[in-house]
Amino acid sequence: MEYFILKHLPAIILSGITLCISSSMLQAETVTPQAVIANYTQLAHAEFSDALASAKILQTKVNEFIAQPTEASHQAAKQAWLAARLPYSQTEVFRFGNPNVDAWEGGVNAWPLDEGLIDYVQADAYEHEEGNTFATANLIAGTETISPELLKSYQEKGGSEANVATGYHAIEFLLWGQDLNQDPKLAGTRPSTDFLTGAGCTHQHCERRAQYLKAATDLLVTDLTQMEQDWAPDQTNYRKSLLALDEAEALRRILFGMGSLSLGELAGERMNVALLAHSQEDEHSCFSDNTHADILGNVQGINNVFHGSYRRTDGSLLKGASLAELLAAKDKTLSTELEQNLNTSQTAAEAIVKAAQQGQAFDQQIVADNSEGNARVKATIAALRAQTVSLEAAAKALGINHLNSETSDSLQ
Structure with a gap:
């Protein structure tokens, strides 16, 4: 299950490490806030374009399956x-x-999910949100016509965020099934025969399961198409409205996004919550054991924005005016400090990835009796907190007071 990540993660994500260049090499005096903001929109469009293209490949492979x-x-x-x-x-x-991305994100990346909403589960290994009346709804065993519209109608059904019917993690559950940890080195082991119509179908409702997988994947492509268009150039869209904002407000949005992902979301909700509970139910990609790659990708995304660079999935490098250059023009020492903190976070996240590549997935690194694994996760959380402090200072140096990046109760 891990060999794809083993083969491709260094080439696709770790290649971004080469972007961490010294601030002494930057030509800060030539960079303007507007140039940085414009390049930020270019990065967003390129990254969402790659996400869409890869989702279309997923769609093809799902259809073939x-x-x-x-x-x-x-x-x-x-x-x-x-x-x-x-x-x-x-x-x-x-x-x-x-706000366009924040309002949209829940439909494509919500987690953790009460998987009994979607399909069968092993009851004695199923933890779900207390009081969630749809936690065992099992749409695949039901009679409602499965369509993207039905899936959307069940997203956060009854006001519960655990009712996740759409997006990457619904698809992940359908492909892998529950990760029961019968062998700690294995992820979910759903059989391909769960989708075999007619004789040989396992766990019943194979035709409806296939319909659900197709509907969820088609909806993901539709949603990513929308976001790619929201950042496309020369259109009346969110990108155009962002470029029309006051420079200080646009920079605030950029830095707030970096700080909030760094502190509240990644360090807090995605890592510390799972670590404190020592629970795989709280890890991001729990069915496929891909959480380590999610973590490193998030860290790389923050680095991309700071350096104004993105290594595309085809290997080409997109690079333009950067926050690193803009900050160096105001405070070279602070720019160097932030860069060092970003590098520390990346190194710490890479240690989690390396352990996963050696057979110790994130859900095994956070178990209570794994002191070395816990230490790696704690080191990454600490590094993310430190880089957020530097991001707050960077915002102030650029004339943005009280950035107030989102935090997490688990970090209090």
Whole structure:
């Protein structure tokens, strides 16, 4: 299950490490706030374009799997899902500061989910939100016609955020199934025969399960198309409205997004909550054991914005005016400090990835008796907190007071 990440993660995400250049090499005097803001919109469009393109590949592989459910076609669909997460995880830095992304994100990346809403679960290994009346609804075993519209109608049904019917993690659950940890080195082990119509179908309702997987994947492509268009050039869209903002407000949105992903979301909700509970139910990609890649992708996304650079999935490098240059013109020492803190966070996240590549997934690194794994996660959380302090200082140096990045109750 991990070999795709083993093969491709260094080339796609870790290649971004080369972007961490010394502030002494930057030509800060030539960079303007407007140039930085314009390049930020270019980065957003490129990253969402790559996320969309990879989702379309996933869609193709899912369609092939549904048409002929075999171990090989199942594995190909799972590989495509893992590949699709690589560019998407880097886009999350655009979320918190931009209301269009923040309002949209819940439909494509919500987690954790009460998977009994969607399909069968092993009851004695199923933890769900207390009081969630839809936690065992099992839409696939039901009679309602499965369509993207039905899935959207069940998203946060009854006001519960645990009712996740759409997006990457609903698709992930359908491809992998529950991760029961019967072997700590294995992720979910859903059989391909769960999608085999007619004789040989396992766990019943195979045709409806295939319909659900297709509807969820098609909806993901539709949603990513919308966001790609929201950042496309030369259109009346969010990108145009951002470029029309006062420079200080646009920079505030950029820095707020970086700080909020760094502190409240990644350090807090995605890492510290899972660590404190020592629970895989609280990890991000719990069915596929891909959480380590999600973490590193988020860290890389913050680095992308700071350096004004993005390594595209085709290997090409997009680079333009950067916050690093703009900040160096105001306070070279602070720019160097922030860069060092970003590098420390990346190194710490890479240690989590390295352990996962050696067979110790994130859900094993956070168990109570794994002191070394806990220490790696704690070091990454501490580094993310430190870089957020530097981001707050950077905002002030650029004339933005009281950035107030979003935090998490778990970090209080």
